[in-house]
Amino acid sequence: MIDPAEDLSRAVEATLFAASEPMTVSEIAAYVGIDADVKGALSDLAMRYEGRGINLVERGGRWLFQTAPDLAHILRREREEARKLSRAGIETLAIIAYHEPVSRAEIEAIRGVQISKGTLDVLMEAGWVRPAGRRDVPGRPLTYATTPGFLAHFGLESRRDLPGIEDLKAAGLLDPVDLAFDALEMQGRDAEQLETVDESD
Amino acid sequence: MIDPAEDLSRAVEATLFAASEPMTVSEIAAYVGIDADVKGALSDLAMRYEGRGINLVERGGRWLFQTAPDLAHILRREREEARKLSRAGIETLAIIAYHEPVSRAEIEAIRGVQISKGTLDVLMEAGWVRPAGRRDVPGRPLTYATTPGFLAHFGLESRRDLPGIEDLKAAGLLDPVDLAFDALEMQGRDAEQLETVDESD
Amino acid sequence: MGEQLIIEEFATPADGEPFLLELGSWEGPLDLLLALARSQKVDLREISILALVEQYLDFIANAKALKLEIAADYLVMAAWLAYLKSCLLLPREPHVDPSPEELALRLQLRLERLNAMREAGARLMGRDRLGRDVFARGLPDGLRVIRKAKWDAQIFDLIQAYGHVKARAMPAFHIVARRRVMTLEDAIERVARLVGVAIDWMEIGHFLPETDDPVFRRSALASSFVATLELARQGRLELAQEEAFAPLMVRAA
Numbered sequence: 221m222i223d224p225a226e227d228l229s230r231a232v233e234a235t236l237f238a239a240s241e242p243m244t245v246s247e248i249a250a251y252v253g254i255d256a257d258v259k260g261a262l263s264d265l266a267m268r269y270e271g272r273g274i275n276l277v278e279r280g281g282r283w284l285f286q287t288a289p290d291l292a293h294i295l296r297r298e299r300e301e302a303r304k305l306s307r308a309g310i311e312t313l314a315i316i317a318y319h320e321p322v323s324r325a326e327i328e329a330i331r332g333v334q335i336s337k338g339t340l341d342v343l344m345e346a347g348w349v350r351p352a353g354r355r356d357v358p359g360r361p362l363t364y365a366t367t368p369g370f371l372a373h374f375g376l377e378s379r380r381d382l383p384g385i386e387d388l389k390a391a392g393l394l395d396p397v398d399l400a401f402d403a404l405e406m407q408g409r410d411a412e413q414l415e416t417v418d419e420s421d
Numbered sequence: 422m423i424d425p426a427e428d429l430s431r432a433v434e435a436t437l438f439a440a441s442e443p444m445t446v447s448e449i450a451a452y453v454g455i456d457a458d459v460k461g462a463l464s465d466l467a468m469r470y471e472g473r474g475i476n477l478v479e480r481g482g483r484w485l486f487q488t489a490p491d492l493a494h495i496l497r498r499e500r501e502e503a504r505k506l507s508r509a510g511i512e513t514l515a516i517i518a519y520h521e522p523v524s525r526a527e528i529e530a531i532r533g534v535q536i537s538k539g540t541l542d543v544l545m546e547a548g549w550v551r552p553a554g555r556r557d558v559p560g561r562p563l564t565y566a567t568t569p570g571f572l573a574h575f576g577l578e579s580r581r582d583l584p585g586i587e588d589l590k591a592a593g594l595l596d597p598v599d600l601a602f603d604a605l606e607m608q609g610r611d612a613e614q615l616e617t618v619d620e621s622d
Numbered sequence: 623m624g625e626q627l628i629i630e631e632f633a634t635p636a637d638g639e640p641f642l643l644e645l646g647s648w649e650g651p652l653d654l655l656l657a658l659a660r661s662q663k664v665d666l667r668e669i670s671i672l673a674l675v676e677q678y679l680d681f682i683a684n685a686k687a688l689k690l691e692i693a694a695d696y697l698v699m700a701a702w703l704a705y706l707k708s709c710l711l712l713p714r715e716p717h718v719d720p721s722p723e724e725l726a727l728r729l730q731l732r733l734e735r736l737n738a739m740r741e742a743g744a745r746l747m748g749r750d751r752l753g754r755d756v757f758a759r760g761l762p763d764g765l766r767v768i769r770k771a772k773w774d775a776q777i778f779d780l781i782q783a784y785g786h787v788k789a790r791a792m793p794a795f796h797i798v799a800r801r802r803v804m805t806l807e808d809a810i811e812r813v814a815r816l817v818g819v820a821i822d823w824m825e826i827g828h829f830l831p832e833t834d835d836p837v838f839r840r841s842a843l844a845s846s847f848v849a850t851l852e853l854a855r856q857g858r859l860e861l862a863q864e865e866a867f868a869p870l871m872v873r874a875a
Binding site for chain 3: 239242284287296299300303311314330345346348376383385388393
Binding site for chain 1: 473475488
């Protein structure tokens, strides 16, 4: 550190590195010394960093270090995260699968609950649902349908493989919710203590 | 960019420059390539930056670029340190760093006074201290230890670099009083080294 | 903050300010003892514990004269030191355990350890600290992890969800599971009939029908109890009970 030019170069380097904003030559000089040849030091530094992973660049009279543009791809990393569909999401998907093509208003009528825009977006992002044209009624609402990706994900050859209403009923999947709840409650008790339904009149 | 080693060096350089936190070797590898010789690239880069205004340093197994310490005078910010640590805080931090893992009672035994509520909180909030599991003795007291952030902040490559730790260890000054006392007894050190009754008044 | 300065602060509390204990940097008795020890400018291993104790006790006495609030820690320490001092001054009793020398030595060891940590803390604080002396990059571009959601749902989730939707839409009808009960009318009729036959006091349980069904038995007991109240009101029977929860006795009026 006997070389004053080298000293200045180091100081400018550190100043720009630590700066939270790009800096003008005079802003840099305020740190490293008013009389210093900051411009000279900057062009010297820019040359040193040429071809490195970091470059020293000037943008609108302000200097900053930035990572080399050709390395942008390594500074991003994609990561897949398993996420579970929300209840609204899975219900909406089921309604579309059973009723396609179906408009948003129809989905809401079947669910009995409004759906948010995000719900359909998620299903489309997952690649399971696609827009399927507009219905020829007043307002021309957009309809939605499932995709081949949907069939592939759920292991279905076609939508006809979805269990029908009768199948669902047989599987107990159509039981009204509160009855199903009662059934659960009763399981623990001694059934003999309770009158059964068919004894009533 | 025909040289693969040079490519890797640039990639590691850019990754660490872009990072907002110190990174471990495997974290870097997740960006530049799992099979890459990141360690080799790091020591190569550390050498390249030696004597520059920016240095590549290792802190507790994590790597970061930081400005050279001798440039502190031009970079030191005028504004006050965000929070000045109280003396109780400094002592507690030192005790944890030199004795870790250490329980609250052990800290208090050394300081000769109870630790006030805020002291450990402040150290944990600063990111320098963390709970380090419970000790397997009656009461199962929680112990505390320092963090990688502590090493980074105080410029320590590892706890072995704590100032004077080897001397303190050798002098037994990191041993509890009981142990030190027993050791002295064994050495046959007797009361003659202490002021005796007749030397007083 | 040098130790010398601290001592001065103690010696001359600024214009009646409350005791420096409240400043937070002063915390306890070992602290003060250590400061006093250092003011002797000697190796901690060579200081006179006795002289130290005297200085400490002087300080506490002085603080008391100033009517300052003194933390319990200080007084406990003062009491302990006064004891230690007396032990060191008085002729030694042969089998007192632990000996005053041992206590003094332990105190010295503690002071050495606290002193070591205080010096270590100071050296730590004096290092080139990140954000004060050395700086990390001020404008990190940031590394980005682009999170790609991998949506997970099974076919069963799908059909179960559809079942729920359809079930919600179905008209709900509720069935109350019926239990065997004894109506109040039945109970009045039964109790009235049985009490007419009985001659003396009888416990209410005797009026209940035979059953193995505990639910029905509870219903019968409740109804029969209300029935006895009703019949008593009509003056057709008398009720007696010795104390709360004692058997309820019934007889014809």
